[in-house]
Amino acid sequence: MRVADQYLFGYDEGHRLLTGSRELDPATAVALLSATDAAMADGSTPLLTGLALEEESKYAFCVTWSADELPRPGAVWAHALLVGEAELSDPRTLEVLIGLPRRPAPGAAYLGRYRAPVVLDDVAPRTPGYLPPEPLDRELLGRLAFASYDAGSGRTVAHEDLGDAAKALLALWRAQWPGLRAAFSFRTREVVRPGTQEFDLTVTRKIRGAGIEGAATTAADGEAAWLQRVVDDAAAAAPTPLRDFLEAFGPLEPAQPQRLAALARLWPAIVARDAGAARAALEQDWPAPRSGAALKQVLFGGENDDWWAGEGAK
Amino acid sequence: MSELARPRLVFLGLPRTGKSTFLGAFWALVQSPVERAVRESDFSGDRSYVQKLADQVARGVELDRTALDADEELAVGVDFDAAGLADLLIPDTSGESLRVLAERRIWYPRLLDACRNATAILMFVHPDRLRLPTRLVVASAAEPAAAVAEEPAAVEFHPPDAIRFQAHEHACTAAELIDVFENLTELWNERRPIRVGVVISAWDRVGGDPRPSPHQWLAARLPALLSTLESNRDVAEFEVFGVSAQGGSLEHRDELLAKGEICDRVFAEDRSGRRISLVEPIRWAIWGT
Numbered sequence: 002m003r004v005a006d007q008y009l010f011g012y013d014e015g016h017r018l019l020t021g022s023r024e025l026d027p028a029t030a031v032a033l034l035s036a037t038d039a040a041m042a043d044g045s046t047p048l049l050t051g052l053a054l055e056e057e058s059k060y061a062f063c064v065t066w067s068a069d070e071l072p073r074p075g076a077v078w079a080h081a082l083l084v085g086e087a088e089l090s091d092p093r094t095l096e097v098l099i100g101l102p103r104r105p106a107p108g109a110a111y112l113g114r115y116r117a118p119v120v121l122d123d124v125a126p127r128t129p130g131y132l133p134p135e136p137l138d139r140e141l142l143g144r145l146a147f148a149s150y151d152a153g154s155g156r157t158v159a160h161e162d163l164g165d166a167a168k169a170l171l172a173l174w175r176a177q178w179p180g181l182r183a184a185f186s187f188r189t190r191e192v193v194r195p196g197t198q199e200f201d202l203t204v205t206r207k208i209r210g211a212g213i214e215g216a217a218t219t220a221a222d223g224e225a226a227w228l229q230r231v232v233d234d235a236a237a238a239a240p241t242p243l244r245d246f247l248e249a250f251g252p253l254e255p256a257q258p259q260r261l262a263a264l265a266r267l268w269p270a271i272v273a274r275d276a277g278a279a280r281a282a283l284e285q286d287w288p289a290p291r292s293g294a295a296l297k298q299v300l301f302g303g304e305n306d307d308w309w310a311g312e313g314a315k
Numbered sequence: 316m317s318e319l320a321r322p323r324l325v326f327l328g329l330p331r332t333g334k335s336t337f338l339g340a341f342w343a344l345v346q347s348p349v350e351r352a353v354r355e356s357d358f359s360g361d362r363s364y365v366q367k368l369a370d371q372v373a374r375g376v377e378l379d380r381t382a383l384d385a386d387e388e389l390a391v392g393v394d395f396d397a398a399g400l401a402d403l404l405i406p407d408t409s410g411e412s413l414r415v416l417a418e419r420r421i422w423y424p425r426l427l428d429a430c431r432n433a434t435a436i437l438m439f440v441h442p443d444r445l446r447l448p449t450r451l452v453v454a455s456a457a458e459p460a461a462a463v464a465e466e467p468a469a470v471e472f473h474p475p476d477a478i479r480f481q482a483h484e485h486a487c488t489a490a491e492l493i494d495v496f497e498n499l500t501e502l503w504n505e506r507r508p509i510r511v512g513v514v515i516s517a518w519d520r521v522g523g524d525p526r527p528s529p530h531q532w533l534a535a536r537l538p539a540l541l542s543t544l545e546s547n548r549d550v551a552e553f554e555v556f557g558v559s560a561q562g563g564s565l566e567h568r569d570e571l572l573a574k575g576e577i578c579d580r581v582f583a584e585d586r587s588g589r590r591i592s593l594v595e596p597i598r599w600a601i602w603g604t
Binding site for chain 1: 329330331361363364376377378379380381382383384385386387409410411414415419420421423444483
């Protein structure tokens, strides 16, 4: 049975944990308190946070809303869901999880809705109410992928529309292999300062001191074949062959965003059945003799050449 | 020219104790041509955040709360008349980060960094938001304690029942701030003494006949905190101020704005109740008496 614990944060003489389905240890409580609080203008777009809690082997998925109806300016509501890697591994439960966050509608019994754990197997996936209806912004998705996966890139992207950003972030996160997904922390924020982010990816409307044009990262490598493939896969309604490749070999790599780029750089050579280019990619990203051993064995070991059979033909 | 000071001040206080309001009012005074005690000496850098605070103070509206993950600060070169130049840095810390320390006994990382590097602390208390100690009255089921009825704040206690204690509901303000002070002194082992000023915000709301001075108010309302600070002068220099960084109540906004510009309506008092500039707590925190 796959279960998510849930927690509601809100304003009660300060931003507080109001209720939850299970007791939190102090360090996790403080991490969630921080992850769910943010500066927001009244009526602004809900903010998204994904936070890997490595010590607890848990992952917190949170949405924060401005609490315009409360008298204290800057008060927010936030719904946090806490799951393990197993809940993030299954595509269906992942979709259920993404659809769960809901803004409280204060009334006599609103706290009661957050006091029990959610059995993910018993809930049907639903469209998240906190996302805009507009189609996915592929150009933005490319910028986010580059910022996340390119080793030389910054990890902060400036973008005016944080609703579009949330949609693109979720597409990117869904397309990762489960181990990377469970380790990948991301967020959208109204404003951040440069150099202070501990997240793998932050999308913000404003980088303090830089203005909206001061995006720390852009998809300078936007025409690269690997990046196009990553965007195509993340934007696709159903997983592409690249997703199969990532899910086959990603778990053999460290759960680091840059390893996705390494695999994605290799993939076009495989699709093109270009052994020379594949060898060059392996030499670049897996230079040590034993690194990427399974990958090298599969591609050049003579035992299994399914991956050379052409895109989608494995 | 006097030597450039590099003070690192930290405003500490539980939520809604007036830290950001004071920061906004201070910045408004720095920029005001009427205020002669201080002026800006370095015009570089991004001031948009503190400018927003100053604008909100000027308009007499309640400031947005400072979010826990906010990473805002005032970083400015200032010139204090009769004192000198200072390259001033004041991070705008959220009250929640102090509450995490007081109630969860965990240093929030940004607060820890700020306090480790601090040259002075201004500890904010709001006179309307004190949690005073609760009296426990021992009683039996057969004979309820009469004192509970006479003293609504008292809690009846029936031995051998356990006393339910939640820090966020029951810890009194003085106990929380003393605990915070003890945590701070642990950080400063290598470099004592440091300055710790208590800033009583919303000072316009404190009445009485005769009206108490800030020191008298602290002695009456938070005596344990006062005695802790006064008996630890080898650890921290201590001072107390009353400040009205809005100059009146936001509930009577029209009256407040009718008093004029920020520099016309905000005020502060030193420990004895003598009127001083609102920038004086900052000047004291940088240079002392």
